Amino acid sequence: MNTGRRRTALLVVLVLPALLAFGVVRLLGTRDGGKQQADPTPPANPSYPVVPPGAVDSGPAVDLATRITGTRDNTELTFEIARDVAEAGPPPQVDDCRRFAEWAQRNGGIAVGFEPVHTLSVHARRNLDVNGVSARVVPVGEVRLTEQDGPFVELACRDGTPAPTTTRRDGDDDEEFVDRPNVLTAGQTVELPLLLEAPHDTDEALPHGVVDYQLKVSIDIDGVSEEHLLRNGSAPFRCCGRLTYMGFQAARYEWRLSPARSLRYCAELRYTTEPPPERCEIRQR
Template sequence: MSTGRRLVRVVAIGVLPAVLAFAAVYALRSGDGDGDGGSGSDRARPARTAATGGPPAPAGASGQPAGSTGPAGAVELAATLSGTAYSTELTFEVPEARARVSPPEWVRDCVRFAVWARDNGGVPVGPEPVHTLTLRARRSVDVQVAAVRAVPVAQVDRAGEQGPWVELACRDGVASPAASPPGRWRGGGMPHPLAAGQTLEVPVELDGLDESGGPVDPFPGGVSDYRLRVELEVDGVPQTYDLRDGDRDFRCCGRITYMGYQAARYEWTLAPARALRYCAELRYTGKPPPRTCGPRAPA
């Protein structure tokens, strides 16, 4: 064999494996793209940012953690207004003309009634609101509620709305538990172990202390819009959530009944048949007299 042929054979044997290896690596990297010329490393960058403690999205109705240093995404959290410290019944302060309007057909129980009333400007009556937290685990996790506080957003100017103001309530057509305050959390307790996909509902009162441990009144007077700041421990790691009432802020606290005066009251029964009952207002000195209530035709 000539010297030239031996040289070509040596070059082919030494170079060909390297060329084939390079082609295989290139093909694998091209197949990992997203179809528009981007590489797999570009697609993975957001995941790496989240895993290394990048800033999480602010919380809203979605219930994602805001300002959290914990394992983001382990728990979904939402909150609803479910009563006051004195009653599970939700009563609303509304103009009288609005109280006589029949709810739409989709309002078939008192839970939907409360949503409809708030959507139409009803202000929950009574101090010390109680909220129900709904926690849903995305994986197996231990969750503990550490604190729930109201964060005022704005005072509500209602001077332009027309009264007279009345109370608006709902009756399910069965015995009401309104006289029994709801079971609720007021701090402490053991962690709740949740399996993946499991949901837990926890009624909570607002924490009466600010972050420095001093007493605070989040609703000093009048009507206020507010959000809930919920502090959790998820697998022992602190997380903070800022929650709204669906796509709006929470609102508190209507008050139209005082010593010597009880506002007129409209009560809707939705099942088994829809009906409206009216209770006249009371003005008195000393012990309040019995109320006079009777059926009323809707507007």
């Protein structure tokens, strides 16, 4: 009997701590809602290497920007603008016609003519092919000009000739040149003429009058079509102004920025029959 009691006491001494430990674990699990928390950092599997966040480039393949380079009936940029802005001219840091156009638009200049012509700048972030470039106008709102905004004059820049927007070889056929994709390497930028498509319900790509608008640009990158909504920098595009009417020609300011800055000023013309000769003068600045 003594031997049996000793065995029983020994079993109690060995088993009781294990039972107490199990009870504590169960009690803690109940307080946590009974859910076991998974290790947030499971051991690495050598067959599937861990990729750090941000290592895969999921951004756009190209950077796009577009600008007005003329109108359908005016291959050079002429702006309708307030007289005081035209007379003051651009600041000294504006030293070429491209910067001149940007300055004029920031200061209220509106391209003169019908249906704007745009150039698309495509900057490649990797090696790729670009093709099928077109755009559609997305009107934002009609712009109503009043006499308080004027008086309005014409403003133009006369430096040099526009740089070619694309490179082509002698003997290239026009149709083949249009359809051929542009092959770009990483970091390369190309400027392409942007064709405006007219909506299905009208033959006009842009409503008549002065309109604020954005451009929905379609472009094929490596055979995959993409659409991008573009603005004129931080503001909508604005086109198109008109200053020549029957019997009236607005005053014109033509700035030459280099090698020496000068202004060619042509007074406004009013007439009832044939237009009289222009009355222009050169002003050194």
